[in-house]
Amino acid sequence: xxxxxxxxxxxxxxxxxxxxxxxxxxxxxxxxxxxxxxxxxxxxxxxxxxxxxxxxxxxxxxxxxxxxxxxxxxxxxxxxxxxxxxxxxxxxxxxxxxxxxxxxxxxxxxxxxxxxxxxxxxxxxxxxxxxxxxxxxxxxxxxxxxxxxxxxxxxxxxxxxxxxxxxxxxxxxxxxxxxxxxxxxxxxxxxxxxxxxxxxxxxxxxxxxxxxxxxxxxxxxxxxxxxxxxxxxxxxxxxxxxxxxxxxxxxxxxxxxxxxxxxxxxxxxxxxxxxxxxx
Numbered sequence: 001x002x003x004x005x006x007x008x009x010x011x012x013x014x015x016x017x018x019x020x021x022x023x024x025x026x027x028x029x030x031x032x033x034x035x036x037x038x039x040x041x042x043x044x045x046x047x048x049x050x051x052x053x054x055x056x057x058x059x060x061x062x063x064x065x066x067x068x069x070x071x072x073x074x075x076x077x078x079x080x081x082x083x084x085x086x087x088x089x090x091x092x093x094x095x096x097x098x099x100x101x102x103x104x105x106x107x108x109x110x111x112x113x114x115x116x117x118x119x120x121x122x123x124x125x126x127x128x129x130x131x132x133x134x135x136x137x138x139x140x141x142x143x144x145x146x147x148x149x150x151x152x153x154x155x156x157x158x159x160x161x162x163x164x165x166x167x168x169x170x171x172x173x174x175x176x177x178x179x180x181x182x183x184x185x186x187x188x189x190x191x192x193x194x195x196x197x198x199x200x201x202x203x204x205x206x207x208x209x210x211x212x213x214x215x216x217x218x219x220x221x222x223x224x225x226x227x228x229x230x231x232x233x234x235x236x237x238x239x240x241x242x243x244x245x246x247x248x249x250x251x252x253x254x255x256x257x258x259x260x261x262x263x264x265x266x267x268x269x270x271x272x273x274x275x276x277x278x279x
Contacts, residue, residue: 012263018256026072035063037070038221046239055245058228059235064242068249070223074135075253078217079204081139083197086146091193093147094154095181098162109155112148121210128216138217142207146200153196157189191268198261202254209250225250 007013034054041061049056055064097108118126127141128134161167161184170180211217212226220227225246232242 015259082142085143090150098158
């Protein structure tokens with residue numbers, strides 16, 4: 001994929017720079033934030049945005065800008081781990097289903113249907129209720145929801161690749177099944193998996209924010225966008241900025257990842273590329 005040509009795609013360009021900005025902000029927060037995000041100062045509580053605290057302070061006098069910046073780390077880490085769990089197990093199960101077919105295929109796909117039958121947040125609430133609240137359990141819960149999505153996608157795309165002539169030739173000369181999967185199958189189904197990963201990343205951020213809002217995700221005093229929304233709801237009438245800034249951070253992150261995914265899909269899908277050239 002030509003990088004210069006990629007930036008001609010408006011969705012990709014906007015999504016790329018939004019996502020890059022959020023990633024750089026998260027990296028920066030590991031070394032620097034304007035204030036300690038967990039430090040309380042009751043004498044400065046409920047300050048509106050000003051020159052000292054650009055986004056204001058919350059009910060405990062904590063700097064909102066510092067907490068929004070620090071919260072980006074939590075969202076990105078949860079999203080990365082959850083998507084990695086879903087991709088890892090999903091690709092494995094989908095590849096097995098595509099290769100063995102029949103009984104194994106039916107078993108894996110029906111298992112995927114059961115997991116897929118529950119909405120992401122509902123599944124995560126169920127799992128975190130059993131395992132207990134916390135960031136790690138949120139990652140596991142959201143990751144489990146991602147498994148059937150990647151399993152179904154891997155199976156669907158792998159089936160067509162298994163019928164290609166070069167795969168048949170590789171099997172004829174005695175290549176192992178694992179070798180064929182690693183050398184021929186996975187490289188040819190990587191594009192749709194990457195696009196799907198960006199979409200699931202956005203969903204994971206929303207799911208983590210939802211869990212934290214309900215008290216099942218990241219626990220205080222650690223900064224989390226969803227937790228900030230939960231704490232802000234009591235003060236919406238007097239200090240709406242407490243909810244506006246973390247809400248905007250969530251919306252911007254999801255928008256950037258969705259635009260990035262749409263741009264990647266447009267560029268990596270040959271059919272869409274041909275249609276765009278004709279238009």
